[in-house]
Amino acid sequence: MTTQVFTEVPQPLQVELADALVPSVEAGEYYTELTHVWAKGDDEHPLTDAPVKRAFSVMSPQMSLPHGTVHAVIPADSTSGFFQTVLPHVTLERAVLPWERLPAGGSALSGEMALPPSWLAVLLFAEGELPGDPGAVGERQARTAKEFKDKAVQEAVVWPDITVQAPDSEPCFSIDVPADVFARIAPREEELPYVAHTRTVREKKTESAWFPPAEDGEDLTQGQFSVVLSNRMPRAAGRYVAHLVSLEGWSERLTEAHVPQRGTMLRLISLHSWVFDSHDTKGKDFERLATALARPEHVPGDAVDPHRLDLALRPTPGNSTSAATERLRRGYVPVEYRVHSGERTLAWYRGPLTPMTAQKLPAPGEVGQVQVARYRSAEECHTYVQGQGVFDIGYAAAWALGRALVLANGDLSKRLVKARSLGWETLHTVTAYLQRHPDADEAEIRAHLDAALPGPTLFARRLREGLLDRLTTALASPGQAPTDREPVAPDPPADVPLSWRERTVRAWDHPDIDVKAMVRARMARHLTARGAVDHALLYPPPPADDRDPLVAPGSGLDALTLLCSAPFSYLVPDPRMLLGPQPREPAGATSGEGLRLFYLDSGWLACLQDGAVSVGIGTTLDASLTDELRKTLLAHPGTPVTGLLMRSRLVEACPDIVIEATTGPAEKPVRLVALRREMAGDLLMMLFAGVPDTISLQEPDHGIHFGAKGDWEELSWSLRALKGDGSQPVGRPLTASVALDPATQLRRDGAGDVLHLCGGTPGLVAALSTELIKQKQLDKGLLSPGQLGLQLTRSPLKLDLTRATEGRS
Known part of the structure; x- marks a missing residue:
């Protein structure tokens, strides 16, 4: 009999999520004014110089991103997989970047806290939603910063209302988004604080700093990063393109009250883009x-x-x-x-x-x-x-x-x-040699057989027996004859x-x-x-x-x-x-x-x-x-002496599923050598060189990502602890979860796949906060952006099957 326990795959690195990393001064044009005043005692008429003004600029990426700014994207570019419950996101090497500019000219309010909004957003487009990229292959229009300064008048095209700081010749990319599509999928002004947070990755004191890279995910490395989340999941199977866009200059169109004009195209600055294919996940949830x-x-x-x-x-x-x-x-x-x-x-x-x-x-x-x-x-x-x-x-x-x-x-x-x-042939050769040399010993016969070996085999053996050393000695002393000669095989008998x-x-x-x-x-x-x-x-x-x-x-x-x-x-x-x-x-x-x-x-x-x-x-x-x-x-x-047979949709859904067998105590398990054989599309056989005490089925390592669990018929949000102590760390999975309520957690004007985070009516943030208060993990109020990111985090799962202590034979 076996027992089963679901756990998360342990991560050797410590990950901390925070709300924001706000600079002291946002990017823009500034000036200083200096006035020199001379005054003596209670002099009512001090001397004053004419004020001196000096202008300066606080620069930040605006039209394009420097090379290396994008650390990773999820789902990975040009991949295909079961991403219907994944929230696409981009990780940036510049931790302060999402808050270096303001999309609405001020801070967005959420609950009792003034939270800094992000001027960046990840917009996800399906096939047919972008007129300039109907196949969702990542096509963008190449432009220069000067075009966004001049804002050439074009029928039914709206340019962003921004002050361009970049040089006129700086190249950039843009996409033209229908106004009604933008209104359906773009985050609202109140949601902008929740679409970005910071991530700090440190080495755990008790474990190695090495973490294996995920083939279809993010290579988790040490450092401080910023993360920008999409508010849309690729619910329908098909091809998608994700764009990291600038929301600077679009504040009036980020309100729920704004009514888009049909036929109008919004020219957005696209700072980065990637494409992926999403397959139907129905009935293929790992857990x-x-x-x-x-x-x-x-x-x-x-x-x-x-x-x-x-x-x-x-x-x-x-x-x-x-x-x-x-x-x-x-x-x-x-x-x-x-x-x-x-x-x-x-x-x-x-x-x-x-x-x-x-x-x-x-x-x-x-x-x-x-x-x-x-x-x-x-x-x-x-x-x-x-x-x-x-x-x-x-x-x-x-x-x-x-x-x-x-x-x-x-x-x-x-x-x-x-x-x-x-x-x-070997037996006949030995018989012939013994006929001519009846007193031969085993060493002589082996030498005789070696002389009949194929050339490559004999040469390899001679190399192991020191042929190069003997040649070196012979070349160093050309006057001396070799001391050991290869035995010459005698001729076989003339007649039998x-x-x-x-x-x-x-x-x-x-x-x-x-x-x-x-x-x-x-x-x-x-x-x-x-x-x-x-x-x-x-x-x-x-x-x-x-x-x-x-x-x-x-x-x-x-x-x-x-x-x-x-x-x-x-x-x-x-x-x-x-x-x-x-x-x-x-x-x-x-x-x-x-x-x-x-x-x-x-x-x-x-x-x-x-x-x-x-x-x-x-x-x-x-x-x-x-x-x-x-x-x-x-x-x-x-x-091998034991094995496992699995016939399941799990083999098709997770072709890279990791199956390991261990023996010995749980504190110091010994991994058994295994042989893996895919016998059919949904059939897998494993053979183990020993009798395992525990067999682990591990979800393929997809790196850190965000999303929900299950499929869209029974979608839910896993919860994680916000409080902890030495034995129960922050971030550990809780048994409680929150089921998806389409009426409150999805955008009503969307396609049934855009999240309603907050603002107006209670959304996903309020639902998660309410359940966490019940679980005594949140004292009051609403989740912060970093706390929301923690609740949306998904990591690989592992199912351990443990053999009963009383064995059978």
């Missing part, structure tokens, strides 16, 4: 899908199921015997089986993925007085189930499948036959004697020389030379000595490669084993989603390999060589 996977709804009468994540069939209540129920619980399924004589009968089948540790497979047995290293036919793998009168054909099916996989792979079949031929077969057998069973090890090494080296699949992460590095008698992973005959080539029906013979029951549906109906944990049956994988190496055996010596070849395929250290 909801992961929760349903780990704790599915059960049919009545099955409310508590300690084996709900086992890869096994559920028997229909009252419709099976206790013996059959036990077989089902152990992962077996009943199948129809045709014996070789043609009769059809019932049999049990279980694949390599089992809900509990499988019993050790018996040894293949003996042929004469010799212990057999492998099963030589599928019939040898049959297991008879006493008491039920049927066969367990799982291991026999594995043997037959392994043989079929190699026969279907022409390249692998050729390599297997070639490896066996090299074994023949009549006792050649007997001599070969004697060489094969030589009492003092391990000829079989030499043969194994030669065959293993050939099979490893052209690996097709890289499973190296599951195994330690190969030894430097190429005499290693084990076939490396990825050769095509190792257990993992064969397992990954097996048809899915061999792994999961009945889809009901993987899919959960459908609530409120007839018995047997499945939900289409499933998460199952399993053990790997090493006996099944051994039979799979036995069948694979059986291809191409024609003689008794072929069989003996195959026995030795089979020994090279023994399990390597790090071979």
